Amino acid sequence: MSELVIRTSCGSVRGERREGSCLFSGIPYAETPRFEPPRPLRWEGVLDATGQETDCWQYAAFRDESKDENPFYYNEFRKGLTFQYEESPMRLTITTPEQAENCPVLVFIHGGGHETGTIGEPPYGRSREYAKRGVILVSVGYRLNVLHLYRSRNYGLMDQLAAIRWVHENIRAFGGDPDKITIMGQSAGAMSVMDLCYSNALKGIVKGAICMSGGGLVPAIAKPWTEEQSKAFWDNVERRAGVSSEEEAKKLPIETLWNAWYAESRENWSFAAVQPGIDGTIIPELPQKRRARGKILNIPMILGVTSQDFMPAIIFEMAYSHAMWSAARKNRAPVYGYLFDRTPPGELYKAYHAADLWYMFGEMDKCWRPWEQTDYELRDQMIDYAANFARCGDPNGEGLPRWPAFTLTQRRFRLFDGESEGCVGPGFCRARMRRTLLREKGPM
Secondary structure, three states: OEEEEEEOOOOEEEEEEEOOEEEEEEEEEEEOOOOOOOEOOOOOOEEEOOOOOEEEOOHHHHOOHHHOOOOHHHHHHHOOOOOEEEOOOEEEEEEEEOOOOOEEEEEEEOOOOOOOOOOOOOOOOOOOHHHHOOOEEEEEOOOOHHHHHHHHOOHHHHHHHHHHHHHHHHHHHHOEEEEEEEEEEEOHHHHHHHHHHHHOOOOOOOOEEEEEOOOOOOOHHHOOOEOOOOHHHHHHHHHHHOOOOHHHHHOOOHHHHHHHHHHHHHHOOOHHHHOOOEOOOOOOOOHHHHHHOOOOOOOOEEEEEEOEOOOHHHHHHHHHHHHHHHHOOOOOOOEEEEEEOOOOOOOOOOOEOOHHHHHHHOOHHHOOOOOOHHHHHHHHHHHHHHHHHHHHOOOOOOOOOOOOOOOOOOOOEEEEOOOOOOEEOHHHHHHHHHHHHHOOOOOO
């Protein structure tokens, strides 16, 4: 490994070359004071981006995940790893080809229910697979849980927006093309991508979107809160924390504030309490209303689900209904859907929620599973599709089975199961979801 220095508009950054790629880990893109919008950040000298990333305070900082009732995701993604946490600033990890020049860019927003998640976590954090294909990968950290969702003001979405704008402004210094930025997210990250698309705040900045297990609109019965509607919930959080105002809450130790939020959100849970709200700016109104008026970025999209997904029927219908809506409008950019139905070897769970992350990013050497040749072949195929999509808004390319766009007469999703090279219709997908609900429930 050898070091290299990149000059950005915020200051110089030191990264490292490794195995045909360049890695910059933990670059701060904004200061994020508690309960305030992100602020531009500059530094003097050369920032060292060769160490461990830091992430937002979250569940794993205050609880022993290994003792949870079902520590599946801890065992799958975090066992044996250590993480560092802080409140500000928020950070990026960037992986580039060694000789990058005008490369397309994938900006990834991790999942975790808007409550947890890290930028360096396997399987996606430092993936070199896209660099091998001439694509730059950026992993975005953002504020989580009480720091993100406080009074439905969407501080985490503000962070994501600031991060994407930072990438747009600075990625040319890393060898990227600022006119070829695709945003990508999984689970809550995919829902965040959709929120940003509905906001139109990224018009002219991003050229495509990939949503894994979270594309489309959440059901109307789970509509987000406004600040006024969330007032009672957050007043209770502050009461539990022993304060009576926002100014006092700003000064609390993070563990005190987090514990109060966690207790209130679990004892008086509602979906609206743990998702972004209607803030009048990033989410100016109910997303259903914006889509009905066509107020959503007109960019190509990939919408994917897994057959044993979290709330599988809802996740599928979110993606399918959005694909249908888009197909029914004139002059809309294409939508490509996929159903991931491969059982990763070594586990009773089948195509569980987030299983496709191992295949879409390819960091299989960081996983305990006894991967088979079929898994590596499926990994290469899925990454090739995503890399092509980042280049031109179309996943198809030489040597890949044809993946048709979703239309009113071609309502089919690409099937990723390691066996088929074709597509399946909504009847097949819904049957798989019913089987999941009745027989093959995945981890929650």
